[in-house]
Amino acid sequence: MPSTMRANLPKGRRLEWTALLVAFVATWPIELVLAERKYGFLRGGFGQSHALAGPTEIGGFLIATALAQAVLLGLLYLVLRQLIRTPKRQEERLLAFLFLGIGIANLALAAKLELLSYFSDAVSFQLLRNLGGGSLVDAALFGLSESALYAVSLVGAVALFLALRWWLRRRAGTRAVPDATPAVGWRGWGLLLVTTILAVFAADRVRDVRLAAHRMNAYAPLSEGLKQLTDVDHDGFGLFGAEIDRQPFDAARFPFALDVPGDGIDQDGLAGDFTALPAAHDYRAPPLPAQPRHLILVVLESTRAGLLNARVNGRWVAPNLRALAAEGSYVREAYSHVGFTTESLKSLFTGTLAPAGPHPSLFRDLKAAGYRVAVFSGQPEGFGDIDATVGERASSDVYVDASTLKDERATAFAA
Structure with missing residues (x-):
């Protein structure tokens, strides 16, 4: 002034x-x-x-x-x-x-x-x-x-x-x-x-x-x-932000929406209505055998595919993982749809891109099939609603995560 x-x-x-x-x-x-x-x-x-x-x-x-x-x-x-x-x-x-x-x-x-x-x-x-x-x-x-x-x-x-x-x-x-x-x-x-x-x-x-x-x-x-x-149709997009909702009064049409094939409507506003080709194979899950084998699922935080072929001073970084891959198999071209651990785990355990709320999951299905389920995690599975979505604690016969071992932590951390 x-x-x-x-x-x-x-x-x-x-x-x-x-x-x-x-x-x-x-x-x-x-x-x-x-x-x-x-x-x-x-x-x-x-x-x-x-x-x-x-x-x-x-x-x-x-x-x-x-x-x-x-x-x-x-x-x-x-x-x-x-x-x-x-x-x-x-x-x-x-x-x-x-x-x-x-x-x-x-x-x-x-x-x-x-x-x-x-x-x-x-x-x-x-x-x-x-x-x-x-x-x-x-x-x-x-x-x-x-x-x-x-x-x-x-x-x-x-x-x-x-x-x-x-x-x-x-x-x-x-x-x-x-x-x-x-x-x-x-x-x-x-x-x-x-x-x-x-x-x-x-x-x-x-x-x-x-x-x-x-x-x-x-x-x-x-x-x-x-x-x-400005999100009047409550589809998560309005007139501000990275993407504009060009159909502000239609909750079924917004950026990144799932485009329903062959319905004549372009839900995501990208390249017109999606046309799906018939599936080349039947991808229905086979029934479990009478005596199913043990299943162990190990999740390694921030481990990428390049780790298998990584060397330091001429020595393999992950020789045990290489041995597992040699005895079994591994996927060379593997990609993650999201960079967040919480969302990645929920997708891994449910087979769904973005599960919300209690959802059918590997834990619930294995428990229903008669498996004895045990969960051992170094992080609190309640963080990011992982447990609430996939039902780890409710489906487990043995359950141990970071929230159950607070007295054994090395530091008094806020989490």
Whole structure:
């Protein structure tokens, strides 16, 4: 705000503007610097495949993320104005605004950096939610191992806020009541909201801008919220995000939908209606013999096909696996449909691409066929709803996972 305009404003309104500007400067630029340092989406560099190219992409990113931050701060500002309307308590209200606006933003930023340092610097909140089987809370419980430090910091911040509020209340009785006119009227906030919505829509249409902007804490929930609001047919897609729902009132037609062959409808909007060829073989599962053989299924975390032929200093990395492959068989061309352990396990155990809720599974089928089932896992199978989907615990005669051996852990971990 120019100095001449600021000088012409009443003192109370200057305080309002000052609080808004301080909150913005203490949040958005700090997050921008830290995000750029971590991801390098502005300067590019080794390993960064989605760096912003040219002034148009950089400008669009800066405008969209700055507006998103301003909208969230403005929402908090308006809520507090409605809760604390007494002009005499203006300074107390603005203190609460600064404490909540700056504190929540920076606490969320610190928690996010802690989570990313645990899971991977390359993931986002969306990926964390996928890792947790759709639950961001589950993912957070696994990553926030420094919760005591956050608790101490929070207690200290609350104590400082209460002390400042007590001091302001004491001095308020001896001072004249300032003019607590809002910094921006409803029309101004409405114009900001509309401009931000348009900026987010435009940013989401450019892949590199969208990926960079979703690294910012204010932009990501705003974009996701707009996506949910415009998803009128509840098929998971709206007018915002990576893919637009071009059939917003038809829940059966959306990006990546399963295209029903030969029904004359292009469910996924890709290359017209799918035409299926007849199956060359009968793929029905054969019945189990009267005396079925033992079945042992071993899942190795993050093990790829190249491991079988990998050498270090001339020695095989996995000689035992090579021996198993030589005596039996192995699939040379093997691919995973998803990069998350939780979803991969659910697909492996059910034979379904994306099972939801309790589902027919290998465990349930083997138990029904008379097998004695035992599960031994180094991870908690409740994470990501694996157990709830495939029924490991309910189908097992012997069940041991990380959640049943908490007392034997080497470290006191939040999970």
